[in-house]
Amino acid sequence: MNNLPVEWLGDRVRIIDQTRLPFDEIYLELDDYRDIASAIKELKIRGAPVIGIAGAYAVALGALKIDSTSRDDFLERLRGIIDAIAATRPTARNLFFALERMKKVAHAAGDIESTKALLVVEAVRIHAGEAEATEQISQFGAELIQDGFTVLTHCNTGPLATAGYGTALGVIIMANEQGKNIRVFADETRPLLQGARLTTWELQKAGVPVTIITDSMAGHFMRTGKIDCVITGADRIAANGDTANKIGTYMLAVLAKENGIPFYIAAPTSTIDPSLKTGEEIPIEERNANEVTHIQGAPIAPEGITAANPAFDVTPHQYITAIITEKGIIREPYGEGIGGIS
Numbered sequence: 001m002n003n004l005p006v007e008w009l010g011d012r013v014r015i016i017d018q019t020r021l022p023f024d025e026i027y028l029e030l031d032d033y034r035d036i037a038s039a040i041k042e043l044k045i046r047g048a049p050v051i052g053i054a055g056a057y058a059v060a061l062g063a064l065k066i067d068s069t070s071r072d073d074f075l076e077r078l079r080g081i082i083d084a085i086a087a088t089r090p091t092a093r094n095l096f097f098a099l100e101r102m103k104k105v106a107h108a109a110g111d112i113e114s115t116k117a118l119l120v121v122e123a124v125r126i127h128a129g130e131a132e133a134t135e136q137i138s139q140f141g142a143e144l145i146q147d148g149f150t151v152l153t154h155c156n157t158g159p160l161a162t163a164g165y166g167t168a169l170g171v172i173i174m175a176n177e178q179g180k181n182i183r184v185f186a187d188e189t190r191p192l193l194q195g196a197r198l199t200t201w202e203l204q205k206a207g208v209p210v211t212i213i214t215d216s217m218a219g220h221f222m223r224t225g226k227i228d229c230v231i232t233g234a235d236r237i238a239a240n241g242d243t244a245n246k247i248g249t250y251m252l253a254v255l256a257k258e259n260g261i262p263f264y265i266a267a268p269t270s271t272i273d274p275s276l277k278t279g280e281e282i283p284i285e286e287r288n289a290n291e292v293t294h295i296q297g298a299p300i301a302p303e304g305i306t307a308a309n310p311a312f313d314v315t316p317h318q319y320i321t322a323i324i325t326e327k328g329i330i331r332e333p334y335g336e337g338i339g340g341i342s
């Protein structure tokens with residue numbers, strides 16, 4: 001796979017700066033966990049699985065640099081590092097899934113040096129696990145995509161977001177590789193244009209025909225019969241199947257139901273949060289208003305205007321036709337299906 005979003009280099013992490021794509025392919029080498037935390041906040045590294053992977057590497061990197069001979073002091077300082085990474089972005093479950101695994105390793109191991117080594121091993125495992133899951137998701141999901149389908153997707157869920165095949169985009173790329181004649185409509189995904197900048201770029205590279213549309217055009221294309229199914233990723237899935245994903249996803253799900261179009265979510269089980277009963281409990285990140293009032297630094301609204309900027313919305317489970325995970329495809333009743341695999 002080209003353009004790896006995150007790579008462990010032993011004493012530093014190499015990332016591709018996703019805010020500069022598709023125009024500049026800039027790689028950054030980060031050797032301080034604080035820089036990784038900033039890169040996550042600024043969306044240089046983004047997409048639920050990749051946030052988790054980068055978070056795990058940040059903890060490993062932070063741990064390697066702790067200079068202490070007292071295990072209590074080491075664990076105390078490690079806790080501070082984990083808290084700093086946890087504070088970067090609140091919605092993607094994968095970040096907390098990864099941090100919980102890192103915490104568990106830190107508390108189970110013996111002396112400081114072996115703990116450091118085990119933390120590196122665990123971060124590499126989390127990376128491999130997330131990447132592997134996307135291949136299974138893509139295999140299962142591709143069965144739902146028929147030859148000749150036009151698929152609508154939102155945000156970016158490809159290799160850049162997952163360090164693997166992709167979730168929603170993995171399904172599309174896999175179906176295309178299976179020789180199915182697929183077309184994609186990609187929402188531009190305001191405010192930060194992950195669809196316009198990243199999804200089109202990845203699909204172009206994969207040789208999948210793609211048409212970019214503004215978010216507000218989706219309903220028109222669904223009503224006029226141009227879309228056969230909608231498939232998106234997820235940032236957090238509650239125990240009842242309610243799903244948080246990039247802002248605008250809920251609107252697509254409602255429109256899909258109204259127009260009799262299947263609406264699929266593709267996500268690894270690391271995105272599922274069985275501790276939350278419903279989507280009401282999912283924390284929704286509110287980002288800086290200037291991401292709405294400006295596009296790539298250029299103002300598009302009068303100075304001083306108030307803007308709202310929730311980064312995600314919640315789609316209630318009744319709008320979701322199926323959730324595609326690496327362990328299989330789940331349908332209603334989601335409570336049972338999710339309980340069985342998470």
Ligand code: MRU
Nearest residue numbers: 046047048155157161233234246
């Ligand atoms: O704010 P982002 O760009 O990190 O949001 C990403 C999404 O909403 C994706 O759809 C989601 O993380 C799934 S990535 C496989």
